[in-house]
Amino acid sequence: MLKLRIFLRPYSNLSKFRNTGIIAHIDAGKTTTTERMLYYAGKTKRMGNVDHGDTVTDFLPQERARGITIQSATTTFNWGKGGCVNLIDTPGHADFSFEVMRSLKVIDGCVTILDAVAAVESQTEKVWKLSKGIPKICFINKMDRVGAGFSRTVKEIITKLQTRVAICNIPLFSNTTQDAGFQGVIDIINDKIIKWESENPDKYAVHDIVQSVDPTLYEEVLNCRTSLIETLGEIDEIFVEHFLEEAEADYMKVSPIEIMQAIRRNTIKNTIVPVLCGASLKNIGIQPLLDAIVSYLPNPTEARLPELNNSAVPITYDEKNGLVFDHNNNICVALAFKVITDTIRGLMVFIRVYSGQLRNGCTVYNTTTQTKFKLGKLAIMNANVPEETDVVSAGQIGVLTGSTIAEKVATGDTIISHNTKKDGVKSFNKNVLSLKINPIRIPPPVFSATVEPKTLGNKDSMDAALSRIVLEDPSLHVSKDMETGETVLSGLGELHLAIAEDKLVNQLGAEVRFGKTTVTFKETLTYPSDVQTISNELGFQFSISIVPLELYRTNKHGLDSSQTDIYLGMDNNYLSILKNNIPINAEKWLFPLPYESFVHSLMASAIACFQRGGRLLNFPLHSCVAIVHDWEIPVDVTKPNEVLNLSRNLMNQILTAIPSSSYTVLEPLMNIKIIAPTKYLGSLIQDLTGARNATILSVQENQDLSAIEGNIKYRNFADEQYLPPDPTMASLNASDQIVDVKIINARAPLRNLMAYNKTLRSITQGTAELSIDYHDMEKVPEEQVQMILSGA
Numbered sequence: 001m002l003k004l005r006i007f008l009r010p011y012s013n014l015s016k017f018r019n020t021g022i023i024a025h026i027d028a029g030k031t032t033t034t035e036r037m038l039y040y041a042g043k044t045k046r047m048g049n050v051d052h053g054d055t056v057t058d059f060l061p062q063e064r065a066r067g068i069t070i071q072s073a074t075t076t077f078n079w080g081k082g083g084c085v086n087l088i089d090t091p092g093h094a095d096f097s098f099e100v101m102r103s104l105k106v107i108d109g110c111v112t113i114l115d116a117v118a119a120v121e122s123q124t125e126k127v128w129k130l131s132k133g134i135p136k137i138c139f140i141n142k143m144d145r146v147g148a149g150f151s152r153t154v155k156e157i158i159t160k161l162q163t164r165v166a167i168c169n170i171p172l173f174s175n176t177t178q179d180a181g182f183q184g185v186i187d188i189i190n191d192k193i194i195k196w197e198s199e200n201p202d203k204y205a206v207h208d209i210v211q212s213v214d215p216t217l218y219e220e221v222l223n224c225r226t227s228l229i230e231t232l233g234e235i236d237e238i239f240v241e242h243f244l245e246e247a248e249a250d251y252m253k254v255s256p257i258e259i260m261q262a263i264r265r266n267t268i269k270n271t272i273v274p275v276l277c278g279a280s281l282k283n284i285g286i287q288p289l290l291d292a293i294v295s296y297l298p299n300p301t302e303a304r305l306p307e308l309n310n311s312a313v314p315i316t317y318d319e320k321n322g323l324v325f326d327h328n329n330n331i332c333v334a335l336a337f338k339v340i341t342d343t344i345r346g347l348m349v350f351i352r353v354y355s356g357q358l359r360n361g362c363t364v365y366n367t368t369t370q371t372k373f374k375l376g377k378l379a380i381m382n383a384n385v386p387e388e389t390d391v392v393s394a395g396q397i398g399v400l401t402g403s404t405i406a407e408k409v410a411t412g413d414t415i416i417s418h419n420t421k422k423d424g425v426k427s428f429n430k431n432v433l434s435l436k437i438n439p440i441r442i443p444p445p446v447f448s449a450t451v452e453p454k455t456l457g458n459k460d461s462m463d464a465a466l467s468r469i470v471l472e473d474p475s476l477h478v479s480k481d482m483e484t485g486e487t488v489l490s491g492l493g494e495l496h497l498a499i500a501e502d503k504l505v506n507q508l509g510a511e512v513r514f515g516k517t518t519v520t521f522k523e524t525l526t527y528p529s530d531v532q533t534i535s536n537e538l539g540f541q542f543s544i545s546i547v548p549l550e551l552y553r554t555n556k557h558g559l560d561s562s563q564t565d566i567y568l569g570m571d572n573n574y575l576s577i578l579k580n581n582i583p584i585n586a587e588k589w590l591f592p593l594p595y596e597s598f599v600h601s602l603m604a605s606a607i608a609c610f611q612r613g614g615r616l617l618n619f620p621l622h623s624c625v626a627i628v629h630d631w632e633i634p635v636d637v638t639k640p641n642e643v644l645n646l647s648r649n650l651m652n653q654i655l656t657a658i659p660s661s662s663y664t665v666l667e668p669l670m671n672i673k674i675i676a677p678t679k680y681l682g683s684l685i686q687d688l689t690g691a692r693n694a695t696i697l698s699v700q701e702n703q704d705l706s707a708i709e710g711n712i713k714y715r716n717f718a719d720e721q722y723l724p725p726d727p728t729m730a731s732l733n734a735s736d737q738i739v740d741v742k743i744i745n746a747r748a749p750l751r752n753l754m755a756y757n758k759t760l761r762s763i764t765q766g767t768a769e770l771s772i773d774y775h776d777m778e779k780v781p782e783e784q785v786q787m788i789l790s791g792a
């Protein structure tokens with residue numbers, strides 16, 4: 001049931017689009033802010049509240065029940081004169097970081113929301129790093145809370161996130177000392193006071209700042225403006241010229257428009273981050289934030305170019321048409337970044353169109369799977385409501401619908417089509433047909449749980465439900481334990497699996513039982529296999545060997561890896577094709593089956609074999625390379641399946657022939673960062689090095705966090721920046737403000753960190769901040785493999 005019908009002009013004015021993501025630490029207020037944006041943009045009639053479970057973007061039952069965002073939600077609205085914002089609200093919890101990663105792949109700019117009391121938190125740093133290269137705005141939220149520190153947060157943004165800032169507005173309090181009531185913001189660029197009425201979300205008043213009426217406030221704005229202008233003067237030559245010539249070096253004479261243009265130029269270049277503040281829950285500061293999104297973040301023609309697999313296809317930007325691939329503006333290129341199954345509307349695949357336009361009913365080519373298909377209906381999203389459209393143009397985020405769409409396009413696939421012809425795919429050359437936007441990296445799953453049907457009769461529905469959740473969330477992974485026959489679901493964290501269980505049981509109605517959540521183990525090879533050859537009566541022949549990635553990388557397996565084409569599969573496993581021995585060069589491929597399909601089939605074989613697991617404990621293989629040394633295939637081969645079957649048989653044979661002594665077990669090794677008061681240091685280290693078997697990498701001594709985290713350059717930027725006093729900080733007890741903390745960086749096996757948060761809370765009375773990140777897979781010591789074997 002699609003709603004409304006939106007007709008868009010072809011290439012409808014690219015400069016108006018802002019594909020924007022909202023990223024932050026958990027609970028910073030992303031959903032609350034998004035809700036206000038939708039309201040003020042006229043998309044909703046009332047503001048939902050996370051705490052009442054009635055927000056637009058957190059629409060899943062699990063999100064509403066738990067008050068957290070689990071999946072990213074896309075919504076579109078207009079703002080200001082001709083701005084069209086495609087907004088993606090992303091989850092803050094680390095277990096859902098794949099949702100953040102896939103959103104970052106398709107956005108051109110983002111808003112980072114910070115809690116003014118907590119300032120820069122661990123997940124803020126993580127998502128900031130993930131979004132490297134994407135222009136950003138910072139919104140310091142929750143300025144209404146006791147202990148909110150605008151200037152302290154700005155200082156941490158500069159030093160911890162290592163960026164220069166452009167402070168666009170500062171907080172306005174009703175009282176400058178104790179228990180300050182947050183009322184609004186002071187616009188530094190336009191010299192205005194904006195005050196919101198707490199009782200009425202639609203009312204706010206704008207006043208000029210008059211020096212004779214309020215000299216203190218005027219002084220404050222002058223200081224901030226001077227600092228802003230000096231910062232812009234250091235990085236922007238056009239601005240300097242204007243400042244010296246037109247504004248006659250008078251800080252108050254510089255026109256707001258010149259300041260805004262300089263901020264825009266430098267935000268897009270990633271040399272500066274505009275900073276604004278507010279309190280979303282109190283409806284304060286949202287309109288200036290929306291203005292800033294449209295004013296400072298890039299439109300699709302100003303954004304970074306997508307990374308492609310094939311440098312042979314030139315891409316350029318054209319003012320009118322946006323991205324142009326291969327000098328041919330008739331090519332439409334889009335990336336599928338998300339699949340969801342809506343209970344009412346069925347399957348929906350989210351796409352970002354990079355060039356040209358996709359039309360209802362046209363024929364498209366999936367360059368990832370090398371298959372052609374016809375598009376069904378197109379739509380754009382308003383949170384969970386699709387609105388039908390005839391065309392999705394360059395720069396837009398759209399939705400492909402139709403009951404079989406998910407069989408044809410998956411997350412990370414590139415699709416291309418002809419802009420004008422209904423079926424113009426055959427007019428594209430081979431380079432374009434193999435063009436792919438680099439896929440979205442899927443983090444490795446580190447936790448697993450067995451899933452079993454309650455009765456044998458529930459098995460088929462369980463498999464169908466599992467396929468569906470993996471289709472929607474490729475960071476979940478289903479495998480089979482070859483020894484026990486059990487189905488295993490793996491994910492990025494305990495919460496990730498708990499949500500998956502909830503969804504399977506309560507949303508999809510699967511009658512299943514989950515086993516205990518355990519760490520995901522893998523196996524790898526320690527020695528290379530021999531090269532083995534297999535052939536069949538149809539004329540196929542393959543010569544393949546399987547080697548550990550470590551040996552392949554160091555060329556210790558006897559082959560020069562520069563002589564191979566290498567493709568990344570799952571679990572850090574690779575397929576490598578030896579160039580010299582390929583009978584027919586890929587450039588002059590003469591078979592009816594495209595070369596890409598051929599490689600795709602070989603990759604599918606390798607993935608299936610590696611997933612069958614090693615010979616020690618049947619854990620899926622990790623960090624192995626299947627090398628195809630040589631092949632012969634019949635001249636009339638058309639079916640990828642024939643290639644797949646034979647190569648899979650051969651790889652299975654090879655893996656089975658390798659003695660179990662050549663396999664070893666791997667486990668996830670995690671980076672741990674703990675920020676805790678110094679008085680707990682001894683107990684924390686004792687616990688880490690004892691019970692957790694952790695290696696301590698460093699303990700940072702300095703009491704000033706910003707001094708540790710930021711290098712000298714950024715500390716200097718922070719010192720040069722004028723920062724207004726933080727009145728609400730004065731209401732804290734003096735003892736609360738003195739943070740004598742240490743930062744512990746350590747590394748430990750994940751299996752020793754189960755429920756570590758609880759231990760940390762009890763050791764530090766809840767005063768520590770923890771961040772745990774996947775580092776790598778590490779070999780499990782021999783004696784501990786026996787423990788794992790016995791299930792201890």
Ligand SMILES: Nc1nc2c(ncn2[C@@H]2O[C@H](COP(=O)(O)OP(=O)(O)OP(=O)(O)O)[C@@H](O)[C@H]2O)c(=O)[nH]1
Pocket residue numbers: 024025026027028029030031032033050051067068069070090091092093141142143144145278279280281282
């Ligand atoms: N005092 C105060 N509380 C706020 C403000 N904005 C949000 N909150 C509260 O902070 C909590 C988290 O808000 P959310 O909007 O769910 O935060 P989020 O960043 O979307 O959370 P996740 O997506 O789960 O990471 C809720 O209880 C909100 O009511 C604010 O401006 N002031």
